[in-house]
Amino acid sequence: xxxxxxxxxxxxxxxxxxxxxxxxxxxxxxxxxxxxxxxxxxxxxxxxxxxxxxxxxxxxxxxxxxxxxxxxxxxxxxxxxxxxxxxxxxxxxxxxxxxxxxxxxxxxxxxxxxxxxxxxxxxxxxxxxxxxxxxxxxxxxxxxxxxxxxxxxxxxxxxxxxxxxxxxxxxxxxxxxxxxxxxxxxxxxxxxxxxxxxxxxxxxxxxxxxxxxxxxxxxxxxxxxxxxxxxxxxxxxxxxxxxxxxxxxxxxxxxxxxxxxxxxxxxxxxxxxxxxxxxxxxxxxxxxxxxxxxxxxxxxxxxxxxxxxxxxxxxxxxxxxxxxxxxxxxxxxxxxxxxxxxxxxxxxxxxxxxxxxxxxxxxxxxxxxxxxxxxxxxxxxxxxxxxxxxxxxxxxxxxxxxxxxxxxxxxxxxxxxxxxxxxxxxxxxxxxxxxxxxxxxxxxxxxxxxxxxxxxxxxxxxxxxxxxxxxxxxxxxxxxxxxxxxxxxxxxxxxxxxxxxxxxxxxxxxxxxxxxxxxxxxxxxxxxxxxxxxxxxxxxxxxxxxxxxxxxxxxxxxxxxxxxxxxxxxxxxxxxxxxxxxxxxxxxxxxxxxxxxxxxxxxxxxxxxxxxxxxxxxxxxxxxxxxxxxxxxxxxxxxxxxxxxxxxxxxxxxxxxxxxxxxxxxxxxxxxxxxxxxxxxxxxxxxxxxxxxxxxxxxxxxxxxxxxxxxxxxxxxxxxxxxxxxxxxxxxxxxxxxxxxxxxxxxxxxxxxxxxxxxxxxxx
Numbered sequence: 001x002x003x004x005x006x007x008x009x010x011x012x013x014x015x016x017x018x019x020x021x022x023x024x025x026x027x028x029x030x031x032x033x034x035x036x037x038x039x040x041x042x043x044x045x046x047x048x049x050x051x052x053x054x055x056x057x058x059x060x061x062x063x064x065x066x067x068x069x070x071x072x073x074x075x076x077x078x079x080x081x082x083x084x085x086x087x088x089x090x091x092x093x094x095x096x097x098x099x100x101x102x103x104x105x106x107x108x109x110x111x112x113x114x115x116x117x118x119x120x121x122x123x124x125x126x127x128x129x130x131x132x133x134x135x136x137x138x139x140x141x142x143x144x145x146x147x148x149x150x151x152x153x154x155x156x157x158x159x160x161x162x163x164x165x166x167x168x169x170x171x172x173x174x175x176x177x178x179x180x181x182x183x184x185x186x187x188x189x190x191x192x193x194x195x196x197x198x199x200x201x202x203x204x205x206x207x208x209x210x211x212x213x214x215x216x217x218x219x220x221x222x223x224x225x226x227x228x229x230x231x232x233x234x235x236x237x238x239x240x241x242x243x244x245x246x247x248x249x250x251x252x253x254x255x256x257x258x259x260x261x262x263x264x265x266x267x268x269x270x271x272x273x274x275x276x277x278x279x280x281x282x283x284x285x286x287x288x289x290x291x292x293x294x295x296x297x298x299x300x301x302x303x304x305x306x307x308x309x310x311x312x313x314x315x316x317x318x319x320x321x322x323x324x325x326x327x328x329x330x331x332x333x334x335x336x337x338x339x340x341x342x343x344x345x346x347x348x349x350x351x352x353x354x355x356x357x358x359x360x361x362x363x364x365x366x367x368x369x370x371x372x373x374x375x376x377x378x379x380x381x382x383x384x385x386x387x388x389x390x391x392x393x394x395x396x397x398x399x400x401x402x403x404x405x406x407x408x409x410x411x412x413x414x415x416x417x418x419x420x421x422x423x424x425x426x427x428x429x430x431x432x433x434x435x436x437x438x439x440x441x442x443x444x445x446x447x448x449x450x451x452x453x454x455x456x457x458x459x460x461x462x463x464x465x466x467x468x469x470x471x472x473x474x475x476x477x478x479x480x481x482x483x484x485x486x487x488x489x490x491x492x493x494x495x496x497x498x499x500x501x502x503x504x505x506x507x508x509x510x511x512x513x514x515x516x517x518x519x520x521x522x523x524x525x526x527x528x529x530x531x532x533x534x535x536x537x538x539x540x541x542x543x544x545x546x547x548x549x550x551x552x553x554x555x556x557x558x559x560x561x562x563x564x565x566x567x568x569x570x571x572x573x574x575x576x577x578x579x580x581x582x583x584x585x586x587x588x589x590x591x592x593x594x595x596x597x598x599x600x601x602x603x604x605x606x607x608x609x610x611x612x613x614x615x616x617x618x619x620x621x622x623x624x625x626x627x628x629x630x631x632x633x634x635x636x637x638x639x640x641x642x643x644x645x646x647x648x649x650x651x652x653x654x655x656x657x658x659x660x661x662x663x664x665x666x667x668x669x670x671x672x673x674x675x676x677x678x679x680x681x682x683x684x685x686x687x688x689x690x691x692x693x694x695x696x697x698x699x700x701x702x703x704x705x706x707x708x709x710x711x712x713x714x715x716x717x718x719x720x721x722x723x724x725x726x727x728x729x730x731x732x733x734x735x736x737x738x739x740x741x742x743x744x745x746x747x748x749x750x751x752x753x754x755x756x757x758x759x760x761x762x763x764x
Contacts, residue, residue, distance in 0.1 A: 001194055005131050006148040008187040012123040013152035015180050020045055021160045022173055023113050026087050043380040044109050050373040052121030057366035060129040069192030076185045079115040084174035087112050101503055124149045125369040130195045132362035143299050143359055150295040157285050161758045169753040252371045258355045259375025261403045262348040266291040267383040268397030269344050275394055275506050275523045277336055280679050287344055294348035298356040307353050311408055314346045315469045318405050319462040325398055326486035327454040347404035392499045393506050398483050406476035428477035435461040435485025458486055504592040509604045520573045525645045528573030529713055530605050538611035540578040541713035543676055549700040549719035553672050554579040556730050562636035562668035569623035570641035574599045574607035580614035589623040624657055633666045641674040655751045658689050671722040680760045685750055686720045687743035696726040698738040
């Protein structure tokens with residue numbers, strides 16, 4: 001019987017987390033795939049999961065067992081009427097520049113998957129409560145089933161990009177998910193029948209609230225009615241069932257806090273790594289998998305990892321993460337990511353371990369899951385809704401690091417007198433001042449080694465902070481002092497002139513250390529640059545340099561344009577407008593208002609105002625949706641410059657997107673794709689698309705910029721040019737650097753219903 005419940009919970013959790021990347025793949029590309037989009041989805045699913053747990057709590061405490069089974073199966077049948085999962089074309093067309101992207105995304109998620117997710121999400125706590133009433137040998141402590149559920153979640157998250165995405169189209173995935181949903185309903189029916197046949201499913205219509213018992217602690221699950229010797233906060237008790245000796249209200253606040261911090265950390269790590277380190281496609285799966293793995297380990301029936309060792313490592317890795325944040329270190333990227341992911345794992349193990357230690361007896365199981373889910377929702381809402389509007393950069397992540405240090409248990413092996421509150425405040429304050437002084441003075445010293453500077457500026461305060469490790473409050477405030485003091489450091493990448501954050505991420509304008517260039521950086525991807533020297537400000541730089549591939553594309557186009565109208569999807573700094581002729585019309589399509597504001601601000605970049613010899617129009621919104629509004633055969637050249645960031649808009653690289661481009665392209669016109677990308681090889685993707693549409697194409701991977709070219713503002717770039725006829729490629733056919741496109745065998749054409757990011761990874 002326990003196996004049936006475990007299989008059912010495994011399946012429900014797998015469906016629960018399989019549906020998230022599935023609906024994300026359907027919806028997110030329309031909003032650009034920024035980290036904020038993923039965070040918004042996470043908040044939606046966490047909030048819906050909270051509603052599911054509230055439903056499970058109400059059903060299990062207010063309804064008799066037989067009616068519980070019937071009510072839950074009825075709701076499952078009702079939700080099945082909304083399957084298969086999908087989003088209507090009408091809903092997609094409703095996304096306009098005037099539409100609030102956050103509200104649109106939430107509405108689309110609710111209509112697409114809301115009710116099935118609610119039903120599947122309630123299965124975990126509901127079935128655990130049913131199992132606790134069966135009289136099984138393990139019924140007194142059903143929390144081991146929670147580990148089985150999280151194992152299903154982990155399987156779904158890791159299996160989706162490896163098994164499902166490369167082999168099934170979205171429509172096929174939706175129908176397969178519907179089949180899994182039906183199988184889940186059958187399993188739940190079997191579990192419910194077993195509970196009813198056992199004759200032990202005796203649940204009163206209204207359970208007595210624990211507060212009415214005078215606040216006396218209940219015995220732990222699995223202790224035979226006897227209270228344990230250890231308190232829940234004792235070292236070594238994390239993996240054991242626990243009981244609170246505090247008031248119910250304080251206990252619930254602790255449950256919320258222990259769930260809040262790992263949830264915020266998980267989203268903070270995702271945003272920080274994607275924004276400041278390496279925006280690798282599908283990177284979000286790794287932090288979420290670590291988050292789920294911690295639940296599996298701490299709720300396991302046997303302790304797999306020694307929690308004492310985890311608590312010893314947490315402060316050391318926390319200081320290492322803060323060191324990397326303050327010194328702006330990004331290389332080697334994999335090492336930096338491992339530091340932050342290791343800290344997430346340790347912090348989640350400590351916080352979730354304390355949740356496991358303080359879990360109540362089975363009769364309060366659904367209440368426990370509700371408050372734990374509430375903490376997760378609040379952590380997600382803080383990162384997705386509050387932080388982007390409150391902080392100019394990803395400050396919520398270091399704040400979560402500090403809070404995680406606060407929640408680590410005090411080490412009781414250290415015998416000390418009660419700490420003085422004055423010292424708990426004064427010592428961290430002095431540490432913060434010390435760090436700030438070092439951050440201000442060290443750049444003016446004669447130390448040439450960046451590693452030595454960083455070691456003195458952050459390493460010395462970190463060593464001092466580690467001496468506070470036995471007192472969590474003092475250590476937490478010391479880490480906060482280092483953070484505040486370290487922010488006086490300007491960093492190795494030059495002075496930041498402007499920074500803003502919105503739904504699509506963090507945009508920065510910086511001035512290079514030599515003072516010769518201004519750079520526009522979105523996340524950690526360079527989106528353009530300009531000379532500070534007014535005499536050279538109309539020279540296109542970086543990927544758009546005249547000596548690079550784009551220079552030759554415009555040499556071809558301007559020599560004999562099909563029609564004198566150009567469309568560019570992706571504005572950046574507006575550097576491409578330097579190629580405009582006086583008789584041409586240029587239209588930029590840009591989804592991010594912050595990018596438009598920066599490009600138009602002459603304090604930063606003057607391409608649009610000072611270098612455009614043609615009429616320039618900027619259209620705000622998704623490039624594919626807004627380009628569809630243009631007249632047929634309207635453009636002689638369409639430039640797709642939306643793939644240099646590593647969170648690529650997949651919907652701009654599908655067969656349906658290519659059909660749209662060709663419909664808006666005049667006879668003899670050209671399509672130019674900028675596919676410079678650190679992690680994805682998009683040339684085979686475009687080669688397969690070109691082959692399916694019988695287009696001629698060439699590509700130039702300009703990967704070897706000389707030191708002189710780099711000093712002149714040139715960056716390595718990779719461009720693909722497509723045309724209906726081979727002769728339309730003109731002079732490019734005679735240039736040795738422009739090579740024929742090489743597709744895959746067999747071709748795997750991306751469509752709105754199929755794409756495979758994992759297959760496009762650069763594994764070398």
